[in-house]
Amino acid sequence: MNGPLSGIRVVDLSRVLAGPYCTMILGDLGAEVIKIEAPGGNDDTRGWGPPYVKGESAYYLCTNRNKKGLTLNLKSEKGKDILRRLIKGSDVLIHNFKTGTMEKWGLDYESLKSDHPELVYCHISGFGETGPLSKLAGYDFAIQAMSGFMSITGSEDSGPTKVGVAITDVLTGLYANIAVQSALLERAKSGLGQAIDISLYDAAISGLVNTASNYLVSGKIPKRLGNYHPNITPxxxxxxxxxxxxxxxxxxxxxxxxxxxxxxxxxxxxxxxxxxxxxxxxxxxxxxxxxxxxxxxxxxxxxxxxxxxxxxxxxxQEIDEVFQDPHVRAREMVIEMDHTNGEKISMVGSPLKMSRTKVSYELPPPMVGEHTDEILKQLGITEEECEILKNQKII
Missing domain, CATH: 3.30.1540.10 (formyl-coa transferase, domain 3)
Structure with a gap:
């Protein structure tokens, strides 16, 4: 792929939405993204439907283009060894396992940085690596409730209401993307990578912007205003x-x-x-x-x-009106890709419009482990060894 991040390799151990959204943007910008799942697949969103396209859910498709698919059993020593070999030639590792999981496997930043001092290591979690809630899993709906988002969404009549999309996952994916690219820029000067700790809870609270500021300045608890603005009218x-x-x-x-x-x-x-x-x-x-x-x-x-x-x-506008809007079409916010399963899939295009290093759409969302043999071959693993690894359920 050509693009501003061409030459950057990202090892993507994330699942569901925040992490995959972050890595898809990196892929759109030209990075080589390797999506790693357990043998058989463990990204829950593959089954979050209907609708499906020949077994692949629309939910999974929305955040996984421009990635190669690799399967690895990270609970096995051989699987972890292969991952370490892959990291050796990579620039970024992103995961969203619960806090403590990668430490248990010996794949945390402190365990890797001596051999890979240039590695940018991003951990996305529900509540971060520090604080009394750090061990809890994080889900967008729960974070919307805890962060105050639901308390200010809806009207007094409707009661607390979640935003219509998993907004805290989206915000977290964007913040993670900013942090990763900032760390890569800094690495160009220092030669060193660093650890990034991004949480859904932090991202959601940051996303309260002026509503949070209104409270911090006045001490008054914001109310649900429905479609009204707290500071401007009409x-x-x-x-x-x-x-x-x-x-x-x-x-x-x-x-x-x-x-x-x-x-x-x-x-x-x-x-x-x-x-x-x-x-x-x-x-x-x-x-x-x-x-x-x-x-x-x-x-x-x-x-x-x-x-x-x-x-x-x-x-x-209803969603169908949005995608029929001539302006949306003119801005190339709807794209089509040929999927490996033989189907054409429609996807939302990238909002990043760059004059010289444009985004590109090279790879459709991968099937489970679609590129495993290709990637392992690049690591010097033979076809015979791949067959053994498959039989041992390592890949």
Missing amino acids: YQTFKTKDGEMVVAVGNDRQFQLFADCINAPELKEDPRFIKNSDRMSYREELEALILEKLTQENTDKWIRLCREKGIPCAPI
């Missing part, structure tokens, strides 16, 4: 004549334009609404006045009028 959903839309007025100038857009110039002169701080004090009154206007016309008309005046707004 910044919410509104009913229209034929549906709903989002209006996202971000400053006082935009509010002046919005008042003209909905043919309500009187709102610009009303002292209750001139400044955002005043609008926040009279949010309910303002909402009623805006709603009276917006319910007179269809969503499409309001979207057109608002966009003409540069007012942030949006229709509320």
Whole structure:
């Protein structure tokens, strides 16, 4: 693969979402990613369906392109020996085993760094390697609950609600990616790798951004606001004549334009609404006045009028509408790959648009151990030895 990370080899021992999402991005950027599973496969997401494409779940497919598949039994000494041989020619190791597992196998950073001082070693876990919860397993749903995400999602009527995707896994994968690439940049200067400790809990709390800051500054516990914004108005959903839309007025100038857009110039002169701080004090009154206007016309008309005046707004689209959007297609956010099983698979494209070192889509998500023989051959292991290892359930 060509790309900004071409020449970098990543040993990927991660499963499910956060780790595989991180390593897929590295693969999109040109790194050689070797996905290691136990013989027979142990990435749970392979079975998380329907839907499936000839036995491969859509969930598994979404985060595993641009990887080669290798099987190894890491509970065996031979399996661990092969992994150590693979690490010798690698730059990055990423895993998301429970804290203490790699130490038990003698594959933790402290055990490896003397022989591989240049290795960037990233451990993704639920709660990190330190602290009273470090031994617990972490799952996105539980982390959303613990981190405060659910407490601020939904409305007072709905009660606590999780985000519609595994958002803490996604955030963790992105943070891990940033950390790995930063460590590689630093290694170029120092010649040394380092250990990275990334947790879902930390990533989720960091992802609270302004809501966390509001609490830390004021001491007030945030409430569930549904589709309202805690600091800005009008910044919410509104009913229209034929549906709903989002209006996202971000400053006082935009509010002046919005008042003209909905043919309500009187709102610009009303002292209750001139400044955002005043609008926040009279949010309910303002909402009623805006709603009276917006319910007179269809969503499409309001979207057109608002966009003409540069007012942030949006229709509320179903997923099928998203992938039919001409803009989404123009941005190449839908790609097709030929899978090893003979099927064409549609996937979400990379959001990384780079002018010179573009992302590439070289390898479809691997079948269990699809490239085992190829990788072992590169390590100097013969076909005969591979057969013995298979019979011993090492690979």
